[in-house]
Amino acid sequence: xxxxxxxxxxxxxxxxxxxxxxxxxxxxxxxxxxxxxxxxxxxxxxxxxxxxxxxxxxxxxxxxxxxxxxxxxxxxxxxxxxxxxxxxxxxxxxxxxxxxxxxxxxxxxxxxxxxxxxxxxxxxxxxxxxxxxxxxxxxxxxxxxxxxxxxx
Numbered sequence: 703x704x705x706x707x708x709x710x711x712x713x714x715x716x717x718x719x720x721x722x723x724x725x726x727x728x729x730x731x732x733x734x735x736x737x738x739x740x741x742x743x744x745x746x747x748x749x750x751x752x753x754x755x756x757x758x759x760x761x762x763x764x765x766x767x768x769x770x771x772x773x774x775x776x777x778x779x780x781x782x783x784x785x786x787x788x789x790x791x792x793x794x795x796x797x798x799x800x801x802x803x804x805x806x807x808x809x810x811x812x813x814x815x816x817x818x819x820x821x822x823x824x825x826x827x828x829x830x831x832x833x834x835x836x837x838x839x840x841x842x843x844x845x846x847x848x849x850x851x852x853x854x
Contacts, residue, residue: 719843726824727742729820730742730745730817730820731745733816733820734813734816737812737816738809738812738813738816740809740813741776743766743768743772743773743776744776744779744780745813746766746767746768747762747766747773747776747777747780747786748780748785748786748802748806748809748810748813749810749813749814749817750762750765750766751786751800751801751802751806751810752802752806752807752810752811752814755799755800755801755802756789756799756800756801757799757800757801758797758798758799758800759773759774759777759798759800762777762800777800780806784803784805784806785802785803785805785806785809786800786801786802786803786806787800787801787802787803787806788800789801
């Protein structure tokens with residue numbers, strides 16, 4: 703069936719991947735809200751700042767897949783909770799550099815541990831050979847998606 707043309711939207715590879723990504727996100731969102739009191743958007747921002755701070759709002763939005771308004775609202779909520787700090791950018795005083803506070807770093811460490819546990823469960827559900835094929839397929843599909851985006 704891999705070379706059979708799709709008959710309905712449910713047969714489209716992109717649709718199936720989108721549905722899988724949504725299911726993965728719903729599970730993550732439920733766990734992070736229940737165990738850590740953060741939304742999935744907030745989790746993404748905390749995780750990115752934990753690994754790559756300082757970051758600008760524009761960089762956070764791009765890396766997290768959020769639009770700038772969504773990222774701005776999430777950052778504002780995280781700042782209000784004392785989890786994220788704002789500072790003047792090192793290169794440009796008009797730029798705001800974002801980083802985790804001490805409390806934010808502690809929360810992010812717990813979130814990353816939970817994410818690693820989820821990731822290990824997903825990886826463990828696949829035989830090593832299948833996981834290697836999946837990793838390569840993801841790499842190839844990401845490259846093709848970038849190519850199609852550039853070509854318009």
